[in-house]
Amino acid sequence: MHEAVGRISQTLAVLRVLLVIFIICLAPVSGRAETVWVDDANPPFMYGKHGQVRGIYPDLTREIFRRAKIPLTIRAFPLKRVMKNAASEKVSVAGAYRTPERLKKYAFTHLIYVEDLMVYQRNDNAVPINNIDDLDGYVIGTVRGWNYGPRFNEHRNQARFEVSEAANDKQNMKMLAMGRIDMVIAIREAGNETLRRLDLGDIIKASPEPLFSYPTYIAVNRASSTTSLIPVLNRVILDMRKDGSWKKIVAAALSNPFLHTD
Template sequence: MLVSLVLSLLSIALQPAQAEPQTLRIGTGDWAPYVDQSRSDGGALPRLVSAVFAEAGYRVEFIFHPWARNVLMLQQGQLHAIMPYSCTPSRLNFGICSDALVRGEIVLFHRRDQAFEWSAVEDLLKYRIGTTLGYSYGPAFDEALQAGRLNVTQNGKEDTSFRLLELGRVDLHPQDRAVGYAMLRRLFPEDGGNIVHHPRQLNTEPLRLLFRKDDPEGIRLVRLFNARLRSFAERGDLQRLQQALNSGDADDWVPSTSALAARD
């Protein structure tokens, strides 16, 4: 009996320890309804990204920083990836983009009592515009901004431009439509309706993960992520997520997979 017990204990001791999943550090920012720092799961896109990487055997830790700092940390090798970003030409100088997660729609917000029409970026030159550092608003707007043709006040925090818009200190604020209305509901629960958006789109852009292109590990991870993401697309998860974001129901969206449960 004693010998049997000893042999059993030895057998258990000699079994190889199960390796802990590697943790990936992904930089992001508070950008509800896509990313919500107040939620334990990080919001809709972190739920998706965590599930995709979980199916590949990885854990994900989301690091919240301003958008420009995320880019710098990725370039310095302090992060495995950053999200959600559009795949602009300047970012392709140092990064490699994943396949699209969802599609964002950039519009121009303005006060309801301000008559505003536009059809080209040239029509915006006479307005005071509030923007966020590290954010891309589409090729035409970004080019005009870099050329110094626009009257822009850049801010480090996402909500500053909406506060300035409410106070009448800027005239326009370009922002993702879903993000803008989520932010307005939080900032001005009683009179958020004073700010509306113009129906013309400034830009539509797929939102993606961005990895370092000079890092072999980053190249391997983006290929792995894309392969797993295709499975989610085939199951209809990405379509359901886009619909949930468009209808304001992103908080209730969960991927149709047990990967997150399995990860925990």
């Protein structure tokens, strides 16, 4: 009899614990708004326009945090400021590459996208691009403050090619069209959108295959309490991929009328 009562008491205790966990899961997981910064000039991924922050990464981030019930503020700044000041300002970054250096300051979610870095050249002066060795001896247009990965950095440090830095893809594509640089490295969607806006699609083309492909993440500042909720964010990211909402958000961001007006 005493054993049966003991088992019932244990069962009730477990049920009480499960009920508390269930109630916690139903409630907002954070009362403090998380601040996330993005690049303000990298359409269609992220950009600021008419006082609003738009693009694939802001739209995905908003839905991820909404489902996780975490209040969110998204702000857009020039990339150089984002990468230089985000850590000291104790804010997070959406659409970031994961590097050993950044792991010291940020905790990373599951990947939210994979960026293909293409090599853009003038149609009348293009050479085959199969790997990074094919960039040797040329002047390469890059975006100031952007990290193109360890292999690119290694070749750059060895001075195997010359780098010309600009504020954004738009400046680089203009330089390429005028023949002031030989190539531009840009993310496929962003590079193609820039060519469309500048009406340079008949002059400049992308390499058939990407030079590199890099996953991107939401980098949560380790000074933020949200780091403890990364498992919640990761579960939401997986759910969004399973239920199809991830693809819908990306498609909507790519077709947003805001994107196609200057």
